[in-house]
Amino acid sequence: xxxxxxxxxxxxxxxxxxxxxxxxxxxxxxxxxxxxxxxxxxxxxxxxxxxxxxxxxxxxxxxxxxxxxxxxxxxxxxxxxxxxxxxxxxxxxxxxxxxxxxxxxxxxxxxxxxxxxxxxxxxxxxxxxxxxxxxxxxxxxxxxxxxxxxxxxxxxxxxxxxxxxxxxxxxxxxxxxxxxxxxxxxxxxxxxxxxxxxxxxxxxxxxxxxxxxxxxxxxxxxxxxxxxxxxxxxxxxxxxxxxxxxxxxxxxxxxxxxxxxxxxxxxxxxxxxxxxxxxxxxxxxxxxxxxxxxxxxxxxxxxxxxxxxxxxxxxxxxxxxxxxxxxxxxxxxxxxxxxxxxxxxxxxxxxxxxxxxxxxxxxxx
Numbered sequence: 001x002x003x004x005x006x007x008x009x010x011x012x013x014x015x016x017x018x019x020x021x022x023x024x025x026x027x028x029x030x031x032x033x034x035x036x037x038x039x040x041x042x043x044x045x046x047x048x049x050x051x052x053x054x055x056x057x058x059x060x061x062x063x064x065x066x067x068x069x070x071x072x073x074x075x076x077x078x079x080x081x082x083x084x085x086x087x088x089x090x091x092x093x094x095x096x097x098x099x100x101x102x103x104x105x106x107x108x109x110x111x112x113x114x115x116x117x118x119x120x121x122x123x124x125x126x127x128x129x130x131x132x133x134x135x136x137x138x139x140x141x142x143x144x145x146x147x148x149x150x151x152x153x154x155x156x157x158x159x160x161x162x163x164x165x166x167x168x169x170x171x172x173x174x175x176x177x178x179x180x181x182x183x184x185x186x187x188x189x190x191x192x193x194x195x196x197x198x199x200x201x202x203x204x205x206x207x208x209x210x211x212x213x214x215x216x217x218x219x220x221x222x223x224x225x226x227x228x229x230x231x232x233x234x235x236x237x238x239x240x241x242x243x244x245x246x247x248x249x250x251x252x253x254x255x256x257x258x259x260x261x262x263x264x265x266x267x268x269x270x271x272x273x274x275x276x277x278x279x280x281x282x283x284x285x286x287x288x289x290x291x292x293x294x295x296x297x298x299x300x301x302x303x304x305x306x307x308x309x310x311x312x313x314x315x316x317x318x319x320x321x322x323x324x325x326x327x328x329x330x331x332x333x334x335x336x337x338x339x340x341x342x343x344x345x346x347x348x349x350x351x352x353x354x355x356x357x358x359x360x361x362x363x364x365x
Contacts, residue, residue: 138162
């Protein structure tokens, strides 16, 4: 039974794909590295697990929005419409182009169907019911962002797949034609009609099996048209390059920034709520959509804590935070009225459980 997950592990890069990876400034020896290394506290991580919140997953059905397929028939009036499917799966309709980020439709974020983090709710729309997608964007190859079964279901689509260096090896091994795979380096840009897609740096890691840690690149993306700019962080810890992203590509009409699944023992892997707000400021965002929460339990905090802490951090700064239900479509120029659709649950505050990247900590010394 364990062997059934081997295909989902993906494939190692070889030949011209590997040669291109080795020319990357981020490549060192036999893997990619961050300019600011990730640091971990083993004992704190063990303590985090020991004191996992009893509300780390919802105890009752997740209150999701009902998706109407007809929503996608007409173009958004403003030119920009976003539908959040939970965690980091987001449909961005931007000035006539449709971009789908990190689609995960499987029941588990895992190479296996019988073990691993399970979804809080079934997909709110079937893959077959999505409108035609121009580009599928993958930020990195961890299981909660790159799902083999979802990708295989897209084999007959006409969509292009934009991925960081090396990740195309996984897609090709699952049957995606090489002609539809575009691998990108940090700061590389590609234009699709009137849409420019820029691969931007992130501070994270990669790997689907013990033997392939960091042998594929990780990234965020900027979606740029003549009318709108959208930033998607992918998974990332806080790092100084976010200021450069904002200077070169901002200001952004909308930022889609990961704010959940964090722990004090591994503060460089994910932003955490307060640093997500800081990242929004660094990249020069106008409206903020917190993502990477409300679908999979990957950390020990209460499932609602990320959003509550983002709102607390953003309020005194006057930052507008969008809080749609899973499956809810909205246009940032006319966002839905605030609705507290999630329950009140016990949670830690920023003072009780601070998430501070080692880089940020060093700059305060």
